[in-house]
Amino acid sequence: MHPAFSVVLLTTLIGTAQGLFLALYTVQSYSVVALLPQQDGRFYAVGSAIALLMLIGGLVASFFHLGHPERAWRAAARWRTSWLSREVIVLPALMGAVFVYGLLHWVGWDLTIIGIDTGVPGDLTLLVGAGGTVFAFALFLCTGMIYACIKFLQEWATWLTVVNYTLFGGASGFMLATAYSAYASPELVNFYAGWTAIITAAVLVTRVASLIRNARIKPKSTIQTAIGVRHANVQQKSQGFLGGSFNTREFFHRAPRWVFRSVKWVFLVLVFPIPLLLLWAGVALHGVGLATGAATLVAAFAIQYLGLMAERWFFFAQANHPQNLYYQTVS
Amino acid sequence: MTQLALVIDLNVCVGCHACVTSCKEWNTSGAAGYMSDDRPYGEDPTGTFFNRVQTFECGEYPKTELVHFPKSCLHCEDPPCVPVCPTGASYKRPEDGIVLVDYDKCIGCKYCSWACPYGVREIDEHQKVMKKCTLCVDRIYDESLPEERRKPACVLACPTSARLFGDVHDSESAVSVAIRESGGYALMPEWGTKPANHYLPRRKTHMKIHEDELVRADNPLKKEAKLPKPKITEPSLDDVTSW
Numbered sequence: 001m002h003p004a005f006s007v008v009l010l011t012t013l014i015g016t017a018q019g020l021f022l023a024l025y026t027v028q029s030y031s032v033v034a035l036l037p038q039q040d041g042r043f044y045a046v047g048s049a050i051a052l053l054m055l056i057g058g059l060v061a062s063f064f065h066l067g068h069p070e071r072a073w074r075a076a077a078r079w080r081t082s083w084l085s086r087e088v089i090v091l092p093a094l095m096g097a098v099f100v101y102g103l104l105h106w107v108g109w110d111l112t113i114i115g116i117d118t119g120v121p122g123d124l125t126l127l128v129g130a131g132g133t134v135f136a137f138a139l140f141l142c143t144g145m146i147y148a149c150i151k152f153l154q155e156w157a158t159w160l161t162v163v164n165y166t167l168f169g170g171a172s173g174f175m176l177a178t179a180y181s182a183y184a185s186p187e188l189v190n191f192y193a194g195w196t197a198i199i200t201a202a203v204l205v206t207r208v209a210s211l212i213r214n215a216r217i218k219p220k221s222t223i224q225t226a227i228g229v230r231h232a233n234v235q236q237k238s239q240g241f242l243g244g245s246f247n248t249r250e251f252f253h254r255a256p257r258w259v260f261r262s263v264k265w266v267f268l269v270l271v272f273p274i275p276l277l278l279l280w281a282g283v284a285l286h287g288v289g290l291a292t293g294a295a296t297l298v299a300a301f302a303i304q305y306l307g308l309m310a311e312r313w314f315f316f317a318q319a320n321h322p323q324n325l326y327y328q329t330v331s
Numbered sequence: 332m333t334q335l336a337l338v339i340d341l342n343v344c345v346g347c348h349a350c351v352t353s354c355k356e357w358n359t360s361g362a363a364g365y366m367s368d369d370r371p372y373g374e375d376p377t378g379t380f381f382n383r384v385q386t387f388e389c390g391e392y393p394k395t396e397l398v399h400f401p402k403s404c405l406h407c408e409d410p411p412c413v414p415v416c417p418t419g420a421s422y423k424r425p426e427d428g429i430v431l432v433d434y435d436k437c438i439g440c441k442y443c444s445w446a447c448p449y450g451v452r453e454i455d456e457h458q459k460v461m462k463k464c465t466l467c468v469d470r471i472y473d474e475s476l477p478e479e480r481r482k483p484a485c486v487l488a489c490p491t492s493a494r495l496f497g498d499v500h501d502s503e504s505a506v507s508v509a510i511r512e513s514g515g516y517a518l519m520p521e522w523g524t525k526p527a528n529h530y531l532p533r534r535k536t537h538m539k540i541h542e543d544e545l546v547r548a549d550n551p552l553k554k555e556a557k558l559p560k561p562k563i564t565e566p567s568l569d570d571v572t573s574w
Contacts, residue, residue: 001445067439067459074436075417084442085417149415152448152522220521221448223387227400228516228530229341231389237397240351240383243376246453250444322519323450326385326402 001153002250003316006064011143012172012308013061014091015165017054018136019173020047020180021098025129026195027188032126036191041105043185044125048102050180051173055095083149087142094139097132101125140166147315154217155319160210167203168271172308174199175275175301182286182294189297193283197276200304204272207311211264214318221322236329248327253317263314270307275300334408334428335466336499336527337486338506338515339401342534343493346384346399353488354382354403354464361469363434367457379455381464382485398533401494403485404451404464405518405526406430412443412452421461428500428527429468434460448522466496499527 024047030036063069075088104110110122144162151157178192223234239248253260278300286293358381359366368378382403389396406423410430413421420436421443423429432443432452437460444452444461452463467483470476480487486494497506506529509515515529561567 065440067441067454068437071418071436071438074420075438075440077419078414078417081414082417082442084415084440088417146442150411150446152411152519153445221519225519225521227387227398228518228532229387229389229398233391234387234389236385237388238386240348240385240402241380243370243378245377245380246444246456247450250441250454251450321445321450322448322522326450 001316001319001321002253003313004065006061007316008309008312009061010058010065011165011312012305013054013058014139014143015169015308016172016176016305017051017058017098018094018139019169019171020051020054020176021094021101021132021173022136022170023174023177023192023195024048024051025101025133027191028126028129030191037187039185039188041108043105045102045106046184047177047180048098048105050176052095052098052102055091055098059091059095083142083145087139087146090135090139090142094132094135097128097135101128101132104128137166140169147319152221152322153319154219155214156315158210158213160206160213163206164203164210167199167206168308168311171196171199171203171271172301172304175279175297175304178279178282179294179297179301182282182297186286189283189286193279193297196279200272200276219320219322221325223325223328226322226325236326238331239327239329242331247323251321251324251327255317260314260317263310263317267307267310267314271304271311272307275304275307278303332428332500333426333498334406334500334527335471335497336406336428336506336529337403337466337483338495338497338499338509338529338531340493340495340509340513340531341398341400342531343491344384344399344401344489345491345493346386346397347490348384349488349490350401350485350494351380351382351384353484355380357467357470357484358465363465363469364458366462367455369456377456379453379462381451381453381462396533401485402449402451403528404430404466405449405524405528406464406466408525408527409523411522411524412447415442415446417442429466430463431465431468432461432463434458434462437461448519448524449526471496499529 024044027036027039028044031038063072066072075085078085079089104125111124112122113124113127141162144165147156148158148161174192174196178189178196181188181192224230227234278296282293282296282300285296355366366379370376371378382401385400385402387398387400389398406429408428410423413423413430417440418436418438420433422431422433424431439454439459439461441454441461444454452461455462471481471483473481482496486496495506495509497504499506499510501507509531510529513531513534515531517526517529
């Protein structure tokens with residue numbers, strides 16, 4: 001498949017935003033049961049604003065993928081059958097939840113709805129945050145299933161796709177939360193860094209598993225089933241036209257083989273070892289009170305985000321669409 | 332239930348592309364608007380087509396055979412492109428089984444083209460909507476045309492009658508008989524899309540000549556000479572036996 005930059009940007013941005021929101025809500029949940037110190041409303045509000053900006057950025061990027069963005073509202077119609085439609089519904093719902101969550105924290109307007117007896121006054125933000133958490137995970141599911149549900153794109157049609165989308169979003173979101181807390185609430189740096197390392201290690205396992213799986217895929221469709229001629233040696237002599245078409249542009253990544261192969265190693269290096277090293281260095285520097293610690297954590301996030309874009313590019317480029325069997329030879 | 336479809340006879344197709352050009356001509360002039368082309372006479376021409384004729388070679392020289400292979404939307408009975416459409420612009424007509432795109436609802440997200448294993452959906456680069464074969468839905472029901480002309484443009488254009496059009500759910504229709512009696516098959520059956528369009532395979536007519544057909548079985552003395560001719564007054568063999 002040809003990786004569209006708008007989709008690469010969309011999936012990485014909203015994934016990070018979802019992870020960041022989950023990171024914020026995790027700290028609030030921990031602090032309710034006094035496992036972590038209380039944070040003021042400003043910490044959650046600014047964090048939610050960053051998450052919201054990234055969600056909006058992702059939404060804007062997605063419009064560049066559409067031929068008719070002005071009709072995008074129609075995309076909510078077929079939620080019964082289409083994962084894309086479900087994503088179109090869940091994304092604004094999450095944006096609303098993040099906005100309300102941040103706003104409630106910003107104005108400090110917290111009501112007691114259920115009456116959970118904790119050290120924190122009120123539980124309204126906890127409830128809104130719980131709703132946001134459901135939306136965040138639902139959005140991971142929708143985004144992953146958009147790709148995983150196309151059964152003949154065998155590289156995508158696996159539960160690992162959904163798991164990877166979830167864990168990559170979680171890793172980059174918690175990484176961003178680590179960098180953010182270095183400025184906003186230094187006492188949380190170790191907590192966030194620990195979870196970032198755990199999630200990054202988890203996604204290393206699942207992504208490598210999917211790479212191994214994809215390397216061993218035996219394509220179900222062959223040129224023989226494509227044209228229905230049972231002969232061991234069938235070659236295309238003409239695709240029917242000399243120029244390009246949508247079929248030759250949309251379904252081939254057209255990158256040279258060495259670029260395609262190196263992007264895999266680029267993302268494996270940029271997403272896993274370098275950010276983890278920088279994370280460790282940042283936490284250590286931050287621990288001894290050096291200001292470069294926070295900057296190192298920001299760099300760790302930025303490099304991992306770049307790596308995630310490379311990962312997403314590779315994710316698309318690796319998928320081999322069976323229609324390509326019909327477009328092997330110009331003439 | 333009706334399921335209109337094409338049956339394409341690969342035994343007959345000569346790869347002349349008449350179906351491609353007539354399809355483009357009819358559909359670019361239709362009510363749904365033009366099918367845009369870019370740089371048609373320049374370098375790297377590109378354009379929107381509903382139908383393509385491709386060529387495949389089977390075997391190794393000198394034992395080769397060329398197969399010309401026309402490819403358009405197969406109007407699957409279980410079309411994977413329809414449920415993925417987020418707007419409902421892509422739909423399958425219940426009354427005749429044609430898979431169509433509502434160009435006024437399509438947002439051009441291209442997701443349906445990803446979900447089609449056959450690569451028969453093409454986005455129009457200028458109208459920015461997904462386009463595909465309509466089985467010439469704007470002419471097969473047109474009562475101002477004489478009845479024998481109410482067929483898709485590609486079917487009418489085919490000089491060798493390699494393309495048949497009809498209802499594959501009606502077991503007595505010409506297309507059903509052709510599928511049943513001439514080994515009609517579907518493309519990529521492994522995905523369970525149940526394409527309505529079928530292809531008829533290359534068929535060879537072989538004549539097997541047995542050894543005893545080369546020698547005269549009624550010649551016990553193995554003499555390959557003319558049999559003695561009976562006189563005109565004598566009864567001939569035809570008069571006395573019934574062999």
